[in-house]
Amino acid sequence: MEQISQQAIVKDIPRLGLMDRIDIMKNKRGFPLVFPLSMLALLAVIFHILTGGEFLTLNVLKGVFNQSLIVGTMAIAVSFIYTTGNIDFSVGNVMGLAAVFGVMAYQVTENMAIMILVTFLSGMALMMCNCALGVIFHIKSARVAVVAMSVYSAFTVFLVGAEPLKVDYKICKVLEGNFRYIAFILYFAGCILMYHKTAIGRKLRFIGGNAVCAKQTGINENESIVTAFIFAGIGVGLAGVLQILRTGSIAQGVGTGMGMDVMLATVLGGMSIFGGAKSNAYAGFIGAVTVTVLNRGLLMLGVSSTLIQGARAIIFLLLVFMNSERQSTLPSRQQF
Amino acid sequence: MSAKGEVLVEVRDMCKNFGVTVALNHVSMLIKRGEVRGLIGENGSGKSTVTTIIAGIQQASSGDMIYRGKPWKPQTSLEAAREGIGIIVQEMGTIPSITVAENIFLGDYSRFLNGPLINRRKMNAEAAAALEKIGVTDIDPSDITAKYNMEQRKLIEIAKVMAHDPEMFIVDETTTALSEKGREILYHLMHQAAADNKAVVFISHDLEEIMEHSDTLTVLRDGNIIDNIDKKDFEPNMIKQKMIGREITGNYYRVDTDGYGDEVVLKADCITTMQDLLCFNLELHKGEILGIGGLSECGMHTLGRALYGLEDIVDGKVELYGGKVTVTTPESAFKNGMGYVSKNRDTESLVMNAPIGANISSTGYKKNRGWGIFISDKKERRYEQLQVDSLAIKCTNVFQPVRALSGGNKQKVVFGKWLAADSDILILDCPTRGVDIGVKASMYQLIYDMKKKGKSIILISEELPELCGMSDRLLIMKDGEVTGEFFRSDGFDNNQLIDCMI
Incomplete structure (x- = not known):
């Protein structure tokens, strides 16, 4: 009998298939950062070759960064919410309405600091409204977002009217350069630190992964979700400020559809919009840059904007499919 | 008519790996008609993997299977069920949000089609017949499955498998979810199937149970088949040794009668919950292992949850450290040095993708x-x-x-x-459920080590040997009340304990 045991054990270990190797790679610690960054670099190199060496130039790259800034900031902001498994696609409209309040404050006071402060606070207050509906009344965040989109959009149209609201463009020009970059870098660095180096991000990921388990581990779900919305509010407020500074005016369609752009950026950056263990705070920004690279590159190649929309839709669908978590082991592994 | 002993399923040189984890390493086995084949091995030895491959839930990385003399490679469990191989899985195998009848005939609704519509009356009638066939009459097939408790859902799953009248059925670590009555139903079905020249594969960590109900035992270890043992050669210590790869003595519970401190670290003061508990009192002392036992629905699981702040307490309170702290939420429990291990490990105690x-x-x-x-x-x-x-x-x-x-x-x-x-106070709800004896032994040692360090433990379990083996004091519950209190120093009498349970 002992011989049988020995014979059984000395047999070869089965060879790993391609899918096994992919699975191992996906579980590596640095994968969520390295993979989307590699894809972004690859895309840039491909466009550089296809455009005959015109893509990887300082001007184009600066343009890409500037264009990514607003969506990227909002994507970083909502990553806190997405991580918990909640979805809020009203952020574009929140940003728009916050910018409207900011510009209106400027028109009354002609003070840029007050405008920035009002935009910030409005962004945060509106996000906290969304949060309160979810946390206090237990309404699903996606439903809140649908209602919020319509309400905030209606308010924006009502307040702006037919003519765009304007601020002094000269002052915008002054603030457009370094202020924007410094504000963004501070926010980005702050989010990365708070998300990845404190308990905040860990708790959010735990809630997104299994809310019941998080509760039993002493994590207060409501408290964490409020924290997530506060961080999101700061980011959306900042995006509102960046939006004003970019054009010096706010039209009634501001922010419309941007919620979807943010979602696309998040997914392109390699994060699941279903949240959970593999979420992070940087995916959204990488994704936003990737979307801009894609748009800019295709435009430089002469592809029509309609086709670009179609290409984006296909990539989005593909990535959502790839990102959705499926069991690689037993489908019945969920315990009762 | 197929002969007894005829090979029904042959597995040849099967391998399966999940990433770098090798689940099956060139496994070959024969499953014959007329036998109950027990599969035993540590967690992760490959028992569930090989059976789920046979039953079409997942596919092997390499290797072949022969079923009824023909190559066998089912892509889904439904395909396997249609061809006569059914499996009752270790965990939840029913969908809570659909009716019992819909669960029983899941994926097979076309047989009830009346034009474009499903004839529900017919489906419910056949589901009732399927349940009755296994001796269950207190489940209404038209009810939503979520209405029933875990054991009843397991019985629904058994009815679902038996409704296909399988040539072979696999029972994968199912009995832990069943009460004595449910187990008797399952044992009867297994032996009846073997008597009818069908094949049964039975997986269990309960050595006594698997030895009693199997004709042949296949021992797996780390994805390898270690041995096949006939009933006449069954010997517990030898089987354990083959499973673990080292000798394990028969007794792995604590043997001491060390007492515990006088300080009350946790007190349930006349707590009443929305269900199960009415003015329930309990005291846990420093360094004590307090066992809580009873039948599955006696309220002990609710008690564990209530003590940790997971159940709404409508009256009374849970106090820690002589009333210094009141537990109202899991958060307050955790912050004050409590820990809780749920009986539903995968859904409540872990983030599986993390x-x-x-x-x-x-x-x-x-x-x-x-x-x-x-x-x-x-x-x-x-x-x-x-x-x-x-x-x-x-x-x-x-x-x-x-x-x-x-x-x-x-x-x-x-x-x-x-x-x-x-944690200073740990509530363990069925902590060794579904784990093999090797892991069990190390967990008992850990629990004992914690006690020695002055930690206090509430051990909720449906297994009497475990409770008797580990507890300093044992409370037996029935209908949400304590029906008996027993002390280690007096010795535990199984008959007395069972009397208090039923």
């Missing part, structure tokens, strides 16, 4: 702080690795997702999480 390390360190965010509110990666890694090493969790590293681990190793992660937290 790495092992993240699960363990979820109890140590404060402890692992470096500067200010910032967590020190170094401290956190040490916190995680210490548990992985001391509990000998089989994994490639702490970044591996928990979902890839076997049941026993998952349970070790849960234990590791609370051990690392150094």
Whole structure:
């Protein structure tokens, strides 16, 4: 009998298939950062070759960064919410309405600091409204977002009217350069630190992964979700400020559809919009840059904007499919 | 008519790996008609893997199967069921949000089509017949499945498998979810199938049970078949040795009669919950292992949840450390040094897609702080690795997702999480459910070590030997009330305990 045991054990270990190797790679610690960054670099190199060496130039790259800034900031902001498994696609409209309040404050006071402060606070207050509906009344965040989109959009149209609201463009020009970059870098660095180096991000990921388990581990779900919305509010407020500074005016369609752009950026950056263990705070920004690279590159190649929309839709669908978590082991592994 | 002893399923040189984890390593086995084949082995030895491949739930990485003399490679469990191979899985095998009848005939609704519509009356009638066939008459097929408790859902699953009148059926670690009555139903079905020249594969961690009900035992270890043993050669210590690869003595419970302290660390003061408990009192002392036993529905699981703040307490209160703290939420319980291991490991105690390390360190965010509110990666890694090493969790590293681990190793992660937290009061609800004897032995040792360190433990279990083996004091519950209190120092009498339960 002992011989049988020995014979059984000395047999070869089965060879790993391609899918096994992919699975191992996906579980590596640095994968969520390295993979989307590699894809972004690859895309840039491909466009550089296809455009005959015109893509990887300082001007184009600066343009890409500037264009990514607003969506990227909002994507970083909502990553806190997405991580918990909640979805809020009203952020574009929140940003728009916050910018409207900011510009209106400027028109009354002609003070840029007050405008920035009002935009910030409005962004945060509106996000906290969304949060309160979810946390206090237990309404699903996606439903809140649908209602919020319509309400905030209606308010924006009502307040702006037919003519765009304007601020002094000269002052915008002054603030457009370094202020924007410094504000963004501070926010980005702050989010990365708070998300990845404190308990905040860990708790959010735990809630997104299994809310019941998080509760039993002493994590207060409501408290964490409020924290997530506060961080999101700061980011959306900042995006509102960046939006004003970019054009010096706010039209009634501001922010419309941007919620979807943010979602696309998040997914392109390699994060699941279903949240959970593999979420992070940087995916959204990488994704936003990737979307801009894609748009800019295709435009430089002469592809029509309609086709670009179609290409984006296909990539989005593909990535959502790839990102959705499926069991690689037993489908019945969920315990009762 | 097929002959007894004729080979029904042959597995040849089968391999299966999940990433780098080798689940099956060139496994070959024969399953014959007219026998109950027991499969035994540690968690992660490959028992469920081989049977789920036979039943079409997943596919092998390599190797062949022959069923009824023909090549067999089912792509889905439905295909296998239609061809006569059914499986009752280890965990939840029913969908809670659909009716009992819809669960029983899941994927097979076309047989009830009346034009474009499903004839529900016919479906319900046939489902009732399927339930009656296995001796269950108190489940209404038209009810939503979620209405029924775990055991009843397991019986629905058994009815679902038996409705297809399988040539072979696999019982994968099912009996832990069943009461004595449910087990009797299952044993009867197994032996009846064998008598009818069908084949049964029976997986269980309960050595006594598997020895009693199997004709042949196949022992697996680390994805390898170690031995096939005929009933006449069954001998518990020899089987254990083959399973674990080392000698395990018969008794792995504590043998001491050390007492416990006088200090009351937890007190349930006349607590009443929305269900099960009415003015329930309990005291837990420092360094005590308090066992709580009873039949599955006696209220002991609700009690565990209520003590940890997971159930709404409508009257009374749970106090810690002589009334200094009142537990109202799991958060307050956790902050005051309590820990809770749920009986529903996969759905409540772990984040399956999260790495092992993240699960363990979820109890140590404060402890692992470096500067200010910032967590020190170094401290956190040490916190995680210490548990992985001391509990000998089989994994490639702490970044591996928990979902890839076997049941026993998952349970070790849960234990590791609370051990690392150094909780003073631990509520363990069926902590050894679905784990093999090797893991069980190490968990009992851990529980005992915690007691010796002055920790207080509430051990809720449906297994009497475990309760008797580990408890200082034992409360037996029935209908939400304590019907008996027993002390280790007096010795536990099984008959007395059972009398209090029923």
